[in-house]
Amino acid sequence: MSEAGPPASGPGPESSPEMGPVPGVPPEAAAGLGDLALNGPELPPTPETSTQVFNEALTSNYYALQERISTNPIPTQQELEIGAFVEEIQLQARDAVLLMRQKGYDIGNVLHAGFRGENHDLQGMSLQTPVSYTEEAVLSEHGFVVEDGQLSFRPDNPTDLGEIKGMWDWLANGLSDLGEPAGPSLFGNAVAFREAADNNTLLDHYMPNAVLDPVGTKYVRERDPFADMELFLSPDAVSATRELTFIDQFNSLGDRIANSPTPTDEEWSMGAYREEIEPQVCDAAMLMRQKGYDTGSSGFWGQDHIDQVMDIATPIDDNAKVRLAEHNIEVTNTGVRFTPDNPSNLESVKKTWDLIADILPDLGKHAEPAQSVGADVFRHAMRNSKYTDYMETWVWETGALNGQMQPLTMTLLHEGYSFGDDVYSPARVAEAKFHEMERLAQQEKEERK
Secondary structure (H helix, E strand, O other), X not given: OXXXXXXXXXXXXXXXXXXXXOOOOOHHHOOOHHHHHHOOOOOOOOOOOHHHHHHHHHHHHHHHHHHHHHHOOOXXXXXXXXXXXXXXXXXXXXXXXXXXXXXXXXXXXXHHOEEEOOOOOEEEEEOOOOOOHHHHHHHHHOOEEEEOOEEEEOOOOOOOHHHHHHHHHXXXXXXXXXXXXXXXXXXXXXXXXXXXXXXXXXXXXXXXXXXXXXOOOOOOOOOOHHHOHHHOOOOXXXXXXXXXXXXXXXXXXXXXXXXXXXXXXXXXXXXXXXXXXXXXXXXXXXXXXXXXXXXXXXXXXXXXXXXXXXXXOOOOOHHHHHHHHOOOOEEOOOEEEEOOOOOOOHHHHHHHHHHHHHHOOOOOOOOOOOOOHHHHHHHHHHHOOOHHHHHHHHHHHHOOOOOOOHXXXXXXXXXXXXXXXXXXXXXXXXXXXXXXXXXXXXXXXXXXX
C-alpha cells in the first residue's frame, strides 16, 4: 500500500474490475459491474448536513435501481455473488467495494458499506479479511480504523461525496491483491437474492405491480445501519448464532421485566429469570433442578463457542455417566460437556440437552436454592424492585457495554441507548451497580443468619 494519502477529492478510478460473460445471459444483459458503476447517476450535489447527503445518496440509489430493473433485471455473475444489484451499493463506496472483492477481500454485506454513525458522519464497512500489519499502519496514519472486523474513517467534510469517494478509492487501489476474488456472500439477504434469481422471481420482489418496491429481497431505502444485525454478526455461523441468541434474550428479558417482573418460585430458587437461560438449554436446566441437581452456568462455551457445557455441583452416578458417554457427552468434575455435530443448529442442540436431562436419574427432591453471587444479586434486586438496575447489569455481563458483544451493542443503539461522550462510562456505571448490589445482597444474607 502506498503511503501517499488519499486525495482531497476525486472522481474515482478510471476503470473498475471487469467480469467475464454470464453463461446463458446475453452480453448486453451481463454488462460488467464496473461499467454499470461508471455509467450510473452522477454524485448528488453537496448538501448542508451529512444526514442530508445520506438521504440524497439513497434517493439517487433508488432512482438508479428503478431504471436498472426496468431496463435490465438480469443480474450479472458478480451481482449474484454479492447478492444485490450494483445500483444498491452506496455510490461513494461502490467502485471500492467491487475492486476490493475482486482483490479477494471479504467485506461482508455490501449494502452496508458507506454511511455510519448516528449523524451519518462516518464511513465504514465490514472487513473480514485481515490486512497486513504494514498496511494497517499506513491506513491508521491516514485516518482509517481497522478493528473487530470493521473498517471505518471520518471524512474531513462528511457532506462532500467527491472527497469521500476519493478516500474509498484510495483505500481499494492501495490494498494488496490477494490473487483470488472473494467468494459469494453468505448473508441471508444475498442468499435470498440468489434464490430469487434462480427461481426467476426477482421482479416479483422488486417490481410488484410494475412499481419499484425498494425492499426487494433486502433493500430498505431509509435503511438505518443499526437496524440490520447482519452487518455486525460474526462471520462464522456458530458465533453469529450465539450473538443472535443474546439479542433474543435481551428482548425477551426486557419484555418480562416490563410486563411481569415478579419471579416465579422456581426462578427465585435458581436465582435468575427463565429468560436469562440460553433457550437451547433452558428446559433441560429446569428439569434437572426439579430432579434435584444444583445447576449453574450453561450454554455456549469455548474459544469458538462450539462446545455446550453446564456446571452441575451435584454428583452424577456411574450408570448415568455410562449412558451419557454413549452419546458422546462428557461428565467432568464440574458438570457436563459435549460438542454438537452442528453447533449452530439450536434445535438439534436442544435435543441433546433434553436427552441429558432425561438420562439423569431423579434424586427424589428439588435442588436447593442456588447460592452463587449472581443468584444473591438477583434476589436482592427482586426484593428491592431494582428491575432496571438488574437489566442493566445483565447487559453489562454480556459484554455489550464494552464492545465484546457488538451485535447487542448495536441493538441498544438502535433502540435509542446513548453511550455519551465517554463510551466506556456505561460499562463502569453498570459494573459499579452490580458490585453494590452484590455488597448489599451479602449484607442481607448476614442479617438473616
